[in-house]
Amino acid sequence: MNNKKIILITGWTGYIGSHWVIAFEKAWYKTVIVDNLSNSSLETLNWIEKILGYKPDFFEVDLRDKEKLEEIFENYSFDWVIHFAWLKAVWESCEKPLQYFDNNIIWSLKLFELMEKFGVKNIVFSSSATVYAPENSSPLVETMTTWNTSNPYWRTKFLIENILEDLANFSGFRVVNLRYFNPIWAHKSWEIWENPEWIPNNLLPFIMKVATGKLKELKVFGNDYDTIDWTWVRDYIDVVDLIDGHLKAYEKISPLSAFQASFPPREKENEWIFETYNLWVGKWISVLKMIKETEKIILKKIDYKIVERRAWDLAEVYCNPEKAFKELWWKAGISLKESLENSFKFYNK
Ligand SMILES: NC(=O)c1ccc[n+]([C@@H]2O[C@H](COP(=O)([O-])OP(=O)(O)OC[C@H]3O[C@@H](n4cnc5c(N)ncnc54)[C@H](O)[C@@H]3O)[C@@H](O)[C@H]2O)c1
Structure with missing residues (x-):
């Protein structure tokens, strides 16, 4: 247990994050999870406990609360961070743009400040295909232009992608930036799935x-x-395939992960990385x-x-x-x- 790599997961009780926690705990990582429960519930923790047989370390924390988050960084030696916590409803972002900018951008910056302070520079960022400029024709590839997004939610993803690229260039962060869209369904034997109480957007x-x-x-x-x-x-990806893609992406930034055996050795182990992948079918x-x-x-x-x-x-x-297929050896x-x-x-x- 002690030499397991420790991952901080933000936004874990959400739809994708909860699948992630289980997959990672099963793959021999220790996950420390934070969520303010603004779009999820503690019930998910009970389901996760049932599936794993124990409760992962959970903190009910809002990412804007830098002091509490700092305490967590002091108590764990994180190897890397996966950043899911986000407000994500497009329609709501059009009604409350400032709330979306404040929440999604400011709380991400606070998280990055702490990562820098504690020397935790590996991050997998949960971005979105919505950053591609609408003028691009599908099929979209990673080198196409981003920008010109049509609503505040999409713009927050675009801005944080760019900030992370600068942090890689100028502060030595190692970033894998994953763009996906339309994850669907659930693991066949886990009791968690996307089940919004309101009329769903998706x-x-x-x-x-x-x-x-x-x-x-x-x-x-x-x-x-x-x-x-x-x-x-649209292109729909099963959430279980998506999580597998995240595991492979993590391998890209962490040379000694549990999946190391299946990958060729990297040329330079400590160089900064900012790499973007489409995780789609x-x-x-x-x-x-x-x-x-x-x-x-x-x-x-x-x-x-x-x-x-x-x-x-x-x-x-x-x-x-x-x-992603060529470089991460991942395919849905x-x-x-x-x-x-x-x-x-x-x-x-
Ligand atoms: N589901 C999709 O269609 C989709 C597509 C592309 C990208 N994404 C991205 O994937 C990530 C996860 O999406 P999801 O569908 O699981 O969303 P979700 O809303 O189910 O999960 C997000 C979680 O973040 C938490 N959260 C929000 N603000 C917080 C804060 N200030 N502090 C702490 N926790 C906070 C919420 O309580 C929630 O549990 C998001 O970044 C989203 O933008 C989702």
Whole structure:
């Protein structure tokens, strides 16, 4: 236990973070987790305890509370940080931009200050494909332009990506910047999944809530896009594949990780790194096709209504995941069918 590498995880009780904690504890890391529970609940900790047989070290802390966070840095010798904590609702960011700038940017800076102070310079940043400029055509590749984002949530990701790149260049940080979009579903035997109490912003939880009778009908935002069936197309990645991609990304910055054996030795061990990877499947599907695929699994019709477009939705967003495949030896392997089956099982409980 003592020589396990210790990881600080921010935003862990959230959807992606909770899957991450379990995967990492199972992969022989010790995780120390902080969350202010603004978009999650302590119930997740109980589920995680059931799955692991013990409770990971958890601190209910808001990242803006630098003193409390500093105490945590004093008590643990972190090897690296994974930064998930974020406010992430696009519509809300348009209503409260200053809150999003304050929360997402200021609390990230406080975290980075402490990382610098305590010499913890390895970080995996949970970014988003939303940073790509809307003018880019899919499939998106990492070298395409970012900027020109259309709402405050997306802009906060763009700004922190750029700040991290400067910290790598000028303060010796080692950063793996992961861009993803539309993670879906849940691990098949873990009792955690994306289950917002409100009407979901994301398509898949919305479909499942309608499929299981928790919501009456699905809203399809626009059917006048220039796409195969006039509804937008996206690339969906199973959250379990996504977490596996994070594990491989960590290997990139930490040469002595548990996965070292499978990687060739690096040329220079202590150089700074700022490297970006798309973590996506590389396959696209339209909204209407996703509804049909779900109907095939659940064997009933999903009621939907076409409504106005949302201001920020682009017609086509999918990516080329080739770089992650070549450099991280990572590829998404879970089929859409399997993801849908796993999800329906949970939502139907
Ligand atoms: N889910 C997606 O579709 C998606 C896509 C791309 C990127 N991301 C990014 O992945 C990360 C995790 O997303 P998620 O879907 O798990 O979100 P989530 O809302 O489920 O989890 C975020 C967690 O951060 C916590 N948090 C928020 N502000 C905090 C603060 N000031 N201090 C401490 N904790 C705080 C929340 O309580 C929540 O538990 C986010 O950075 C998000 O922007 C998500």
